[in-house]
Amino acid sequence: MTLFSRKRAGLGVLGVAVVIASLTPAGGLAAGREIYLDSRASAERRVEDLLRRMTLEEKIGQMAQIRVGKLRGDCNNVNGPLVDSCLKAVLADAHVGSILSGGGDAPLDNTPRAWAEMNNAIQRYALENNRLKIPIIYGSDGVHGHNNVISATMFPHQIGLGATWDPGLQEKIGVSASKALRATGVFWNFAPVSDIARDTRWGRYYETYSEDPFLSGQLAAANVRGQQARVDDTAQLTATAKHFAGYSAPANGHDRAAAQVPIRQLQDLVLPSFQAQFDAGVKTVMINSGSLNGVPVHASKYMLQTQLRDRMGFKGVAVSDWQDMKYLVDRHKVAPDYKTAIAMSVNAGVDMAMEPSNAAEFTSLLLANVRDGSVSRGRIDQAVRRVLKLKFDLGLFEKPYVDPAKADGNVVNADRSLARQAAAEGTVLLKNDGVLPLSSAAKKIVVTGETADDVRRQLGGWTVEWQGVPDDSPLPPTATVLTGVREAVPGASVVHAPTQAAAVAEADGADAVVVVLGEKPGAEGPADTENPVLTAEQQAWVDAVQATGKPVVVVLLTARPQVLGAAADANALVAGWLPGSEGGRAIADVLFGAVNPGGKLPISWPKALGDPTLTYDQLPGANTSAGAKYDPLYAFGHGLSYTSFTTSGTTVSVDRRDGVVKFTVANTGARAGTAVVPVYVRQPASPVLTPDARLVGFTRVELAAGQSKQVEVSFKLSQLALTVGDVDGDGRREVARGGYEAVVGAEKATFTVR
Structure with a gap:
């Protein structure tokens, strides 16, 4: 039956x-x-x-x-x-x-x-x-919308959302994703990813928001608020902060490889993005599948109790990732058998096991652990108390079901205008030698490149299936870049050139050639790469088109900032990331000037293959040789516009707990636009090594041509805390007294912490 x-x-x-x-x-x-x-x-x-x-x-x-x-x-x-x-x-x-x-x-x-x-x-x-x-509570990985459902709207992946620097937008996306998931009976979403992007070789790089913990935390917290908002008559949904913690720092760049993360890096870089979500009220946390400093995190009482509960104040449910308790036996090899592994993990602080394949084995072995004293009844009650409270808080006892008649209306092509806005806001204009925006009066545009009309590449992994849309699956409704360009200039001849040779031939008589490059979709380990670089074939494609003398615009639909090689010489470079269902239209909006680009890099774009771990907040060193300093192709926060902005009049004031930075932003160009202005703090002298600049706040300012506004950005002095002490210190964090500088653009203002 x-x-x-x-x-x-x-x-x-x-x-x-x-x-x-x-x-x-x-x-x-x-x-x-x-x-x-x-x-x-x-x-x-x-x-x-x-x-x-x-x-x-x-x-x-x-x-x-x-x-x-x-x-x-x-x-x-x-x-x-x-x-x-x-x-x-x-x-x-x-x-x-x-x-x-x-x-x-x-x-x-x-x-x-x-x-x-x-x-x-x-x-x-x-x-x-x-x-x-x-x-029961049903969970799913809705990492860019209700992405397992073919007809759902796929939002940009998180790396593209990071480039928006727009918490308000993330909150709206959280509301949209939650509405779609809940309409189908999914009340637990395993998102957002809280890990920070620190190594371009890593296969989950595109699932992160940024290399910076503050930016990551602000965007993730906003997404959590949106997902967990009460906006209709179903039960509530819980978001998930994942993967706690240190998951994105594998020593060799491979997913789930062992990580060595010093206590300073752990506390000052890795944990703050999680703290922001805990402060936002996220109800669940998923534990890192890997090991940290020689100990699997899902067996670490220090991480799951001392840090997660005692210091960071998280009170919700801690769930393991896929089959991680068994991996303590056959991968990490720290437990002799599954029974022991279960005891280790539960005693460390995991409340729920994503087993996921043998319920009877897990429950019988945990029962045996309780009966022989390996796990206390008190620990079981503690874990179950958290699980039950989650279900009560969400309203599942009162509203366990959903109305199937409403499901399609809440999911099918829902909020596509929001998806288009998100993809456009996250599009970063890396380079422009005066060829953009393209004219809407153009007569002929050639669109070429491996990703110009490829839905699977544009949507990336975690779409319909784990590794992306399978070859035998219907395609989710998606506007590719080719589609977007055709719609943007309906009166022009928009020619799709599927090969390099065709692109060169069709360039004759063209106003511009748009070359769309990208990666094959993938997720987790299968998406790891030892060569985060555009393929030689794609670089040659750009070279060949450049040789025609026509204006060349390269659009990068990639899961990470790849080394560009010869492609860096194109007349214009546009980072579109993995932009989702409306990505093609959004990118066309930017290319033809319907949208003035305002996206800023949430990461550093490497210049050479030897820079997979290059980040703006690297610590100072004594080496003065070439390449020792921070010198990316494009720096963290970079992003051009079709107008120009200036900042001036920077001042800063502080009290015992907070700081306020005030400055004026002016649009000095001829077009309206949005200025994204980061605020950094420098510490000229500190008790331990400190990055040259730390992001403490940012603002988005919409300005008409010629308009200026005075704005202020506040920050907490606790954001300046560092892990102090010697190499063998106790992990104590404190805000050092003394002089600091608030930096906005080319200006700085000094202040003192007393």
Whole structure:
């Protein structure tokens, strides 16, 4: 028997209402005996009431998260309809509290309505087959929208959003993604990525916002606020701060490779972006799959208790990443068997295991650990208390279901104008020798390059499936650069030249040639590269077109800042990143001047292949040889405009806790535009090595031609804290007293911390 198929799926609206009514007491009838079912009681009271009613086996089940593939087909991660026996094994027998979709796990019909019906069916089975009526929570990696759903709007990946320097935009995107996910019954989103971009070889570089912890933290916190906002009548969604912590610093550049991160780097660079999200109220955190200084993070009590809980104040649910407890045995080799690995991880502070394939094994081994004293009952209660509070806080006990009839309307092509705005704001004009903007009166434009009309490359990894849109999948509705250019100049002859030879031939008589370059899509380890450089073929393509003498605009749709080689000599360079569903239209908006580019690099663009870890905040050294100093092709914060801006009159004032920097921004050009102005602090002398500049704030200022505005940017003096002490210090952080400089553009203003 199957519970879900293409023809029959879950509950109708009336059925949903009936079940919900049966779970929620009318008036106060059940409140006296079952406080946990009384929505008027506090979440804390409800948790304690429910916890005391649960058996040990039921508690342990709440600590397991299992892949949806275990509920369908042959119960072994094969796509197919939900099957009663599979559901029973996971939800009834093992009491599992959470289900997830890995990259590519979707219903047979990958439509929003089918997602909603599938999740309703899973939820219904869970509620009808556990005596305490505890709802499951369904999780998914919605890292750039509801990206597992073919018809969903794919937003730019995070590296492109980082280039917007626009927290308000990130909040709107968070709201949009959350609305789409919740409409299909997904109430746990494994996003945003909080790691910072420190090595271009790393396959997840494009999933980060920036190399800078402050910028990353501000954008991620805004995204969290958007995702967790209460904006409609479904249960709430929880975002996830991931991957705590040090995940993006593998020593050899390969995903999940061992990381060596000194305490100063950990506390001053890695953790601040997470702290911003904790302060924003993020409810869950996903733990780093890798090791840090010789200890797997998901087995580190120092990281998961001392840092995460005691120092940073996080109070929510800590979940492992994919199968990480088992990896303690067969990859990290710090545990002799799975039972021991489970005890190590749970005792360190992991509340829920993304197992994801064997519920019975995990729950039975954790039960054995409790019975033999390897894990205390108190630790189990602590973890389950957090899981239950999450479910109460989100409203899942009152609203466990969604209305499938509303799913398509909230997902299919939703908020595409917002996606277009995001892609345009994140487009960075790296170089312009006077060829941009292109004229809307152009007669002939040649569009060429491997990525000019390639949806898969433009959308990148984590789209429909883990490694990107598979070859046998329908393509998500996407405007490529070719599409965007054609729509921007409908009266021109826009020629698609799919090969280098065709591009050279068609350049004759063209007003300009747009060459769109990029990478094959990928994610995690398969996207690692030892050569983060444009391929020789792509460089030769640019060379050949340049030789025609026509104006050449290179558009880079890449997952990282690749070394450009010969492509750097093009007349204009535009970084479009992985811009999503509306990326082609957004880039055309910039190319033809409908949008004045305002994007700024959230990372440093390397000049040579030997610079994969080049960042603007590198520490000073004694070496004075060539290449020892910060000297990228394009610096952090770089980005050109079709107008010009100046800053002047910089002043700074401080009190015991805060600083305020005031200055005037003027548009000295002939076009309206948006100025992104970063504020840095320098410390001429410090007790330990300090970067030449640290970002403490920024602002976006929209100005008409000739207009000026006085603005102010505030910062907390605590942002200036450093980990002090000698090499063997105790990790203490403090704000050093003495003189500092606030830097805005070419100006600086001094202040003193007393």
